[in-house]
Amino acid sequence: MANILVVDDERIVRESLLSLLHSHGRHSGWAAGTAEEAREMAQSQSFDLLLIDWMLSDNVCGLQVASLVRESTPSLPVIFLSGLISSDLQSQVGSFRRSWFLSKPCDFMELLRTIELALQLETTGGNNEPEVV
Numbered sequence: 624m625a626n627i628l629v630v631d632d633e634r635i636v637r638e639s640l641l642s643l644l645h646s647h648g649r650h651s652g653w654a655a656g657t658a659e660e661a662r663e664m665a666q667s668q669s670f671d672l673l674l675i676d677w678m679l680s681d682n683v684c685g686l687q688v689a690s691l692v693r694e695s696t697p698s699l700p701v702i703f704l705s706g707l708i709s710s711d712l713q714s715q716v717g718s719f720r721r722s723w724f725l726s727k728p729c730d731f732m733e734l735l736r737t738i739e740l741a742l743q744l745e746t747t748g749g750n751n752e753p754e755v756v
Contacts, residue, residue: 625650625671625742630661630688631704632680636727640674643731650738658688665692670699672741677705677724686719700741704729 627650629640637654644652653670655661658679664670673692675685689701698721706727721744723737 625738626669627652627672627674627738628655628661628664628670628692629653630655630658630673630675630679630685632656632676636676640734643734647735658683658691661688662691665695670696672738673699673701674738675701675703677703677707689719689722700744702734702737702741 627644629637629644629652631637631640631654634656637656641652641654644650653664653668655664661673661675670692673689675689677685679685679688685703685705689699689703693699693701701719701722703722703724704727705724708726721741723741725734725737
């Protein structure tokens with residue numbers, strides 16, 4: 624069972640993602656609503672995957688938070704979620720190794736497939752190129 628840290632400043636989104644993870648029974652989900660909560664959680668426990676909103680409140684970028692979380696787990700796979708898609712955003716995600724990007728609202732089955740792919744690559748030591756879905 625994988626431990627997944629879900630970071631989103633919108634409570635309803637966090638709860639929906641956690642509900643999805645728990646309903647499939649394959650993963651444990653933990654939630655953070657701010658960059659600081661995510662950093663503290665990553666320092667106190669181990670996660671297998673980070674699922675994070677691209678832009679959090681107070682204009683904190685999910686990429687910055689992912690970099691902070693990766694200080695404790697450098698190879699941690701990251702899935703970014705965003706309602707905004709731009710070439711600049713895709714370029715930034717493209718420079719961040721072991722990461723994926725899904726647009727909001729995302730299809731839950733696509734999200735679950737992406738989670739499984741990221742976790743599979745993590746356990747097999749695969750080296751993926753960032754992917755935008």
